Amino acid sequence: MLEQLKKKNTIIFTIVAIAIPLLITFGQFYIINYTPWFPDLDPMLPPGLLYFFAILEFLIGFVIGDVYVSKYRHSTKNWAGTLPDKQKKELWQKRAGLWAAAAIIFALGFILDMISLV
Numbered sequence: 001m002l003e004q005l006k007k008k009n010t011i012i013f014t015i016v017a018i019a020i021p022l023l024i025t026f027g028q029f030y031i032i033n034y035t036p037w038f039p040d041l042d043p044m045l046p047p048g049l050l051y052f053f054a055i056l057e058f059l060i061g062f063v064i065g066d067v068y069v070s071k072y073r074h075s076t077k078n079w080a081g082t083l084p085d086k087q088k089k090e091l092w093q094k095r096a097g098l099w100a101a102a103a104i105i106f107a108l109g110f111i112l113d114m115i116s117l118v
Contacts, residue, residue: 004089004092004093004096004097005096005097005100007093010093010096010097013097014096014097014098014100014101014104017057017097017098017101018101018104018105021049021050021053021054021057021105022050022105022108024049024053025044025046025049025050025053026046028043028044028049029043029044029045029046045116046109046112047109047110047112047113047116048109049109050105050106050108050109050112051106051109053102053105054102054103054105054106054109055102057098057099057101057102057105058098058099058102060098061094061095061097061098061099061102062095064094064095064098065091065094065095068090068091068094069083069087069091072087
């Protein structure tokens with residue numbers, strides 16, 4: 001997995017997968033709190049939304065990898081054997097970016113949660 005995270009495409013995808021949830025989380029918080037557009041609406045707290053996006057990205061990465069493995073196993077009729085190294089690398093390439101982004105977003109949510117408790 002670590003060698004997949006060093007590739008340029010994976011790094012760019014991971015940064016985008018981190019930036020989108022951060023923009024949604026802090027965008028809704030800023031727009032609802034600091035503009036007069038939605039006076040009766042309470043914003044969702046950033047740590048909760050970040051936890052949600054972290055779980056969502058982890059699950060999306062898991063499902064994408066699982067679909068890839070099931071398609072490979074169905075095409076080769078290799079139901080119980082281990083995956084070849086080429087397919088393992090491709091599987092980690094599909095999962096690595098999303099799982100790294102999920103870990104970073106979860107850590108940011110945890111840090112914000114701890115800051116809000118102080």
